[in-house]
Amino acid sequence: xxxxxxxxxxxxxxxxxxxxxxxxxxxxxxxxxxxxxxxxxxxxxxxxxxxxxxxxxxxxxxxxxxxxxxxxxxxxxxxxxxxxxxx
Numbered sequence: 001x002x003x004x005x006x007x008x009x010x011x012x013x014x015x016x017x018x019x020x021x022x023x024x025x026x027x028x029x030x031x032x033x034x035x036x037x038x039x040x041x042x043x044x045x046x047x048x049x050x051x052x053x054x055x056x057x058x059x060x061x062x063x064x065x066x067x068x069x070x071x072x073x074x075x076x077x078x079x080x081x082x083x084x085x086x087x
Contacts, residue, residue: 013050019044 014037021028021041028051032039036041038052 013040014039016040018048070078
């Protein structure tokens with residue numbers, strides 16, 4: 001087992017060969033969801049992927065409120081002089 005930090009938690013990571021994962025996929029998915037512990041799938045001893053439990057976000061996923069960090073220039077202008085702007 002190794003340590004993994006991510007998705008808001010620190011936990012032990014179980015390792016599982018890809019062949020074993022293939023045979024027990026549904027059981028592993030249930031265990032990850034129930035115990036909230038990630039599983040790293042390996043192939044020939046090398047990590048291939050990590051299966052982590054789903055955690056819903058508290059923000060409204062359809063909303064982009066607060067996603068703009070910085071604005072440069074006039075977002076509505078083209079930067080070109082226009083006849084209507086002349087006195």
